[in-house]
Amino acid sequence: MTLGGGDLAINEIKRTHPHGLTDLCEEGSRLYGNALRTGRIARADVETAPCLMEYALLHPDPDDPNWLRPVPPAIALAQRLNPIEQEISQRRRESIELADAFEPFMHISAQPTATTHSITVLEGLDRINAALDLATSQCQSEMLTVQPSRRRLEHTLAKALERDRPLIERGCRIRTLYQHPARYSPETLAYVAQFADGKVEYRTIDELAERLIICDETVAFIPTRDDGEIALELRHPGLVRYLIKVFEFMWARAVPLSAGAPYETASDGITEVQHSIAKLLVEGHVDEAIARRLGMNVRTCRAHIAKLAHALGSGSRAQLGYLIAQSGILDRDH
Structure with missing residues (x-):
C-alpha cells in the first residue's frame, strides 16, 4: 500500500468513526473487550471498528497476519498519557516564564485596580430598585434627580418617598428637576x-x-428603554x-417651584410655555411630538398653540410659523 493509500484509509476512518479515544464507540469497546478476554481477534472481525487500529489498541499477530492481538490497557493508557503529560509540563514551564516576565512590573502600575464596574446594565425593575436603594442608602451629601413629567403612579411615588425620607433625615441635600406641567x-x-x-x-x-x-458625584442612573425595564x-x-x-x-435655566408659574403671560403676551411651543413649531415638530417633549397631553398642547396663534393674530398654521419667526419672540432671553 502506498503512502497516499494510507492517507486515504485514515481519512475514511475519520469519516466513519469521528470520535476520540476517550469516547470509544460501542462496537470498538465490545471488540476490544473480546480481544482482551480471548487474547486475539480475527482481522476481519474488526473491520466495523477501524478505530481500534487507529488508536493502536490492536497490533498484528506476528504468527498469523489474519489475526490481531490486543495491546494491554495499562500500556495503551501509558502511551496515550505520555504526550499529554509532556504538554502539561510544557504549559507549566511557559506559565512560570510569563509570571517571571511580568513580575517586575506588577508593583509599579500607576492605576489602581478597579473595584467596581464603570458601567453596569440593570435589567428588571427589582434589580434597578435594589441598586437605587443601595446608592441612596450610601449617599451622604447630595442627590440630583431629573423627573420628566410623565404621570407617576401612586405606588411609584410611595417607593420614592420611602427611599428619599432617610436622605432628608441624614441631612442630605436633594435637588429635583421637573417639567412645568408637574406644577399642576x-x-x-x-x-x-x-x-x-x-x-x-x-x-x-x-x-x-x-x-x-446622581448620588454624591459618584454614581448615576439612566434608563435605556422607554418602559424603564433596563437602566x-x-x-x-x-x-x-x-x-x-x-x-x-x-x-440654571429652570424656575423654582415656589416662583411664579411659567404659564403666566409675559409683557409681550406670550407665556413661557407658549414660547417653548413656538420654538418647537418653528423647528417643524408636530403637536404630538411637542406635547411629548414638554410633558403635557396633546389637548393641552393644542390649547396653548391656539392661544399663541390668537396672541400673534394668526389665522392658519402656516401663517403662525411665519409670524413666530417675524415677531422676534424667539430672541427674547429666558
Missing part, C-alpha cells in the same frame, strides 16, 4: 409637600430629555461629572 400634578405636589422642611429644592423647566439620578448604573468618574454638568446647565 396633585400627586407630585403632595410628594413635594412631604419634604417642605428639608434641604430639598424643586425647579421646573420646559423640556427634559430623560430620567436621571445603566454609571460609576466612571468622567461620565458622572459630565452628567452633573448637564444637570447644572438645566438647573
Whole structure:
C-alpha cells in the first residue's frame, strides 16, 4: 500500500468513526473487550471498528497476519498519557516564564485596580430598585434627580418617598428637576409637600430629555428603554461629572417651584410655555411630538398653540410659523 493509500484509509476512518479515544464507540469497546478476554481477534472481525487500529489498541499477530492481538490497557493508557503529560509540563514551564516576565512590573502600575464596574446594565425593575436603594442608602451629601413629567403612579411615588425620607433625615441635600406641567400634578405636589422642611429644592423647566439620578458625584442612573425595564448604573468618574454638568446647565435655566408659574403671560403676551411651543413649531415638530417633549397631553398642547396663534393674530398654521419667526419672540432671553 502506498503512502497516499494510507492517507486515504485514515481519512475514511475519520469519516466513519469521528470520535476520540476517550469516547470509544460501542462496537470498538465490545471488540476490544473480546480481544482482551480471548487474547486475539480475527482481522476481519474488526473491520466495523477501524478505530481500534487507529488508536493502536490492536497490533498484528506476528504468527498469523489474519489475526490481531490486543495491546494491554495499562500500556495503551501509558502511551496515550505520555504526550499529554509532556504538554502539561510544557504549559507549566511557559506559565512560570510569563509570571517571571511580568513580575517586575506588577508593583509599579500607576492605576489602581478597579473595584467596581464603570458601567453596569440593570435589567428588571427589582434589580434597578435594589441598586437605587443601595446608592441612596450610601449617599451622604447630595442627590440630583431629573423627573420628566410623565404621570407617576401612586405606588411609584410611595417607593420614592420611602427611599428619599432617610436622605432628608441624614441631612442630605436633594435637588429635583421637573417639567412645568408637574406644577399642576396633585400627586407630585403632595410628594413635594412631604419634604417642605428639608434641604430639598424643586425647579421646573420646559423640556427634559430623560430620567436621571446622581448620588454624591459618584454614581448615576439612566434608563435605556422607554418602559424603564433596563437602566445603566454609571460609576466612571468622567461620565458622572459630565452628567452633573448637564444637570447644572438645566438647573440654571429652570424656575423654582415656589416662583411664579411659567404659564403666566409675559409683557409681550406670550407665556413661557407658549414660547417653548413656538420654538418647537418653528423647528417643524408636530403637536404630538411637542406635547411629548414638554410633558403635557396633546389637548393641552393644542390649547396653548391656539392661544399663541390668537396672541400673534394668526389665522392658519402656516401663517403662525411665519409670524413666530417675524415677531422676534424667539430672541427674547429666558
